[in-house]
Amino acid sequence: MGYWKLLLPILELGTVWWLYSRIAYTRYPALLTHLSVEAVAQTAAILSGPSWFTSWAVWQSVRMAVRVWVVFEVFQFGCVRTKLAQRLKLAACAVAGSVACAAAAWFLVRLSPWESLRVFRQYYFIILAGALLGICIRVWRDPIPENRDHWVYRYVMTTQAIRAAIGGMFVKGGFAYKVFSSDAATWITADTVLWVAACVLTVTLAYGMTSNISCLRPEIAFPELFGEPKERRTVWEALFNFR
Numbered sequence: 001m002g003y004w005k006l007l008l009p010i011l012e013l014g015t016v017w018w019l020y021s022r023i024a025y026t027r028y029p030a031l032l033t034h035l036s037v038e039a040v041a042q043t044a045a046i047l048s049g050p051s052w053f054t055s056w057a058v059w060q061s062v063r064m065a066v067r068v069w070v071v072f073e074v075f076q077f078g079c080v081r082t083k084l085a086q087r088l089k090l091a092a093c094a095v096a097g098s099v100a101c102a103a104a105a106w107f108l109v110r111l112s113p114w115e116s117l118r119v120f121r122q123y124y125f126i127i128l129a130g131a132l133l134g135i136c137i138r139v140w141r142d143p144i145p146e147n148r149d150h151w152v153y154r155y156v157m158t159t160q161a162i163r164a165a166i167g168g169m170f171v172k173g174g175f176a177y178k179v180f181s182s183d184a185a186t187w188i189t190a191d192t193v194l195w196v197a198a199c200v201l202t203v204t205l206a207y208g209m210t211s212n213i214s215c216l217r218p219e220i221a222f223p224e225l226f227g228e229p230k231e232r233r234t235v236w237e238a239l240f241n242f243r
Contacts (some may be wrong), residue, residue, distance in 0.1 A: 005046050009039035015206040022210045024217045030073035034066045071131050077150045078135045098124040109173045122168035129161035149215040152208035167194045
């Protein structure tokens with residue numbers, strides 16, 4: 001696809017700007033950081049080509065850490081509160097479980113250290129996707145009052161996590177190549193489909209999280225109360241018509 005792949009990081013950075021400029025009462029720090037890191041990492045990979053430094057030594061480790069942060073932010077909006085110590089323990093469990101599965105794959109399939117590291121990513125993404133699916137099922141079975149942006153965030157990021165998990169399976173020793181043939185054509189097809197899915201999900205996230213008036217900042221939702229941009233009044237002055 002060449003430089004067409006730059007469309008995804010452009011959409012991600014556009015989504016960061018769109019959400020930051022319009023969302024009312026929270027800035028979703030994990031989500032905005034995730035989108036920003038993904039955009040920078042993907043741009044670096046496209047422009048510099050795949051290498052150890054760009055794909056793993058820097059970007060993969062950072063991207064995987066931020067994804068855990070997103071999971072806990074989704075948990076928070078799903079009314080599952082966790083303290084820092086609990087988050088660290090759960091993240092450590094996810095890493096330990098992924099390492100154990102990757103070690104088993106290395107022993108059974110005889111992978112190289114590099115291939116084992118890529119298989120580790122597969123299991124890591126599967127665990128994160130499972131965690132997000134779990135919170136979706138929990139809220140579905142026990143509904144909570146929430147704004148539209150909360151559930152859009154939850155379901156889109158769960159789908160994104162599943163997409164990432166599927167992408168991580170297309171490696172030697174991964175689950176995907178037990179079903180599909182292990183050749184360049186299979187990878188190109190999978191990569192294209194997953195890239196298109198990421199673009200669609202990014203646009204859906206930006207639109208869905210700001211499509212309801214209750215999700216927007218007061219001056220965006222009710223511009224008639226706040227006057228022209230150069231004559232901004234405080235919320236108190238706007239609501240009670242003070243000047």
